[in-house]
Amino acid sequence: MKICIYEKSVEIDASIETVFAFHENPENLRKISPASLKVKKIIADAHAVPGGTFELQASQFGLPIHWIGRWEVVDAPQLLVDVGVRCPFPFFRHTHRFDAISSEVTRMTDRVEYGLPLGWIGWLAGITGGRIVLASMFAARHLATRAYFSNRCS
Numbered sequence: 001m002k003i004c005i006y007e008k009s010v011e012i013d014a015s016i017e018t019v020f021a022f023h024e025n026p027e028n029l030r031k032i033s034p035a036s037l038k039v040k041k042i043i044a045d046a047h048a049v050p051g052g053t054f055e056l057q058a059s060q061f062g063l064p065i066h067w068i069g070r071w072e073v074v075d076a077p078q079l080l081v082d083v084g085v086r087c088p089f090p091f092f093r094h095t096h097r098f099d100a101i102s103s104e105v106t107r108m109t110d111r112v113e114y115g116l117p118l119g120w121i122g123w124l125a126g127i128t129g130g131r132i133v134l135a136s137m138f139a140a141r142h143l144a145t146r147a148y149f150s151n152r153c154s
Helices: 016-024 026-032 119-151
Strands: 003-012 037-043 053-060 063-075 079-086 091-102 105-115
Touching: 003 119, 016 079, 016 091, 016 105, 016 119, 026 037, 026 053, 026 119, 105 119
Parallel strands: none
Antiparallel strands: 003 105, 037 053, 053 063, 063 079, 079 091, 091 105
16 A cells, blocks of 8 residues: 655634644534534544544545544654544545744644555556645644634634
8 A cells, every 4th residue: 555645834813732732632523624514523532542432424525534543652742643543544644733933923834644555546546636635634723723813802
């Protein structure tokens, strides 16, 4: 299985601790998901712990998604890593890295490593359609995250 990698960064007007706390709670996916992803149900603890799991029921482009993830690394406030335990990918790891630019600005970098089924056909689909879906989803999530922190009261 070939592993594909997608990475995108964004600067957010909030402290590293605040941005980390927001992203460790899967419930906040409802606040930043693009219109194409309908989050229906989330079962999760409010705080990530290594080995802890979360479950999502959603649909994207009308297709149902049942996702069970596990927190692999939790190193507050710099790093969160979740892996897909049960998801549409045979391999999925999502790293959220947080870097303090200043006391009130944080750079968040999402790195997604994913494997696709169906050998070279899956790989070809992944480097074309899969990359487009990831790019549009993370662009929307980063815009929504920036807007969320820009619009909240201090």
